[in-house]
Amino acid sequence: MDDKLPAGLDLLWQRLDQPEPRTGLSLSRIVRAAVELADSGGLDAVSMARVAERLGFTTMSLYRHVKSKNELLLLMLNSVAALPAEMAEPAESCDDWRLGLERWCRAQWVMLRAHAWIVHLPITGPPITPNQLAWTDRALGTLRGTGLTESDKVGVVLLVANYMHTAARLTADLGEAASGESIAAYSGLLGALADERRFPALRTAIDAGAFDYPADTPEEERQFDYSFGLARILDGVAAFMNRGTPENERIRPEGGATASG
Amino acid sequence: MDDKLPAGLDLLWQRLDQPEPRTGLSLSRIVRAAVELADSGGLDAVSMARVAERLGFTTMSLYRHVKSKNELLLLMLNSVAALPAEMAEPAESCDDWRLGLERWCRAQWVMLRAHAWIVHLPITGPPITPNQLAWTDRALGTLRGTGLTESDKVGVVLLVANYMHTAARLTADLGEAASGESIAAYSGLLGALADERRFPALRTAIDAGAFDYPADTPEEERQFDYSFGLARILDGVAAFMNRGTPENERIRPEGGATASG
């Protein structure tokens, strides 16, 4: 209950940049150790015991610095969600909102893929840590010149951000089992299960190979490609911005390349 | 490992519709009890011990019928994801793909909202249970007459399905803490945290009330409205279908009403 929304906000917003002691435990050392564990072994590898062990202290010592494990997870997220250098400045001048959003998405993607565990965090509720807000701010900033209402901007940002999150989650899930092989496995399984009678449309799609990669796809590209979905979404946003504009004055949607996974 | 993809598929596809014994435990009784627990107390309320207790058996008895808790969760999902009556038939004739998809989304929404825990399932990987495939089939079916490649149909379905999932998750998260009040709390918190300097665009949005509900919104409507995002996505899909079509022959995107949460 008390752990829900205002969970350790003091920590996040105030204690966060306190000087680091020369010796002993510290908040940042704890968070760093936890992030390392998660990076290498996934979220399951993060237990209070293991974090403490890695630092050479006892489990309970962590609670001097962190109210609960949940709070630690929040701190991990915040620490890992630092803005990349090219986005550090709030007011970059770029009046192509689409390009701006695409860049933003690429940066999100890099971050989400660098720390795949993010998408499995049991954190519930809207973003609230400083760095999360920073990302949100930058996304809103890309829509500066569009004439959308603030409310619609928020809607668009939510839509895009959630899409990237989902895409990253899908990729993480696919990659987990057998790094690329799992897609083939899935495709085969589907083929075996999907009955023509009960699932005609599915059957058609399977037989057309819609769940396979083209045979010549190199191994390292066998991950979910977020660009198809993102292009559709941005096209939709563009159409929304153009509503009311006479047809022949509209900026054309991209209608770009096809891709799917 | 063995628990990942082929987890209990035999159960899901074969043992599932076996006759129910008059007395004692049975797979369906276990699943039903577990679903009831989840419906009323969330996923955390589902422990093997509690499920067994509710049925008047010992914890370990469940393992006669279920290989692991993970499998039980999968079975719960499948059981709850039955198609609604209006979608039971595979080949409904409807050549308005957009209407079809919107209907599909509404049905998904009903299901996801009726069992809010679905969106918090730790299940990883693509859909594989019979009823999940059925939903996928119906979604693909709505795109029958569109001329999209099967691959693109899958892409669109994935996009839309994931969006609904995310939207439901957002709603569940918002509703959890304090049923509607939490949005106000969030908005207030944001207002307090968002510094003009660091987050100018965010500040602007907050001050414009983009994170608030209009004051006159009745309590029961204070949940995330998925229609804004969905409309954008479908507009984008429509644009994709229209690519190559001369401008003046295109079907107009909706560019509909504004909404956000």
Place this chain on the structure above:
DNA sequence: ACACCGAGTGTATGACATACACTTCTGCTC
């Protein structure tokens, strides 16, 4: 009569988060 088998039981293990009472160490005041 007996052997077997499937359903349900009981007990045990090891991971986990965390409460609470304890010690030890550090630096401040007189």
Place this chain on the structure above:
DNA sequence: GAGCAGAAGTGTATGTCATACACTCGGTGT
């Protein structure tokens, strides 16, 4: 220096969890 307060770290204990494994039944087929 002497004494002390609070901070930092420790140890032990509790309760919850999934699940392994060895068991006891009460049939049923021979």
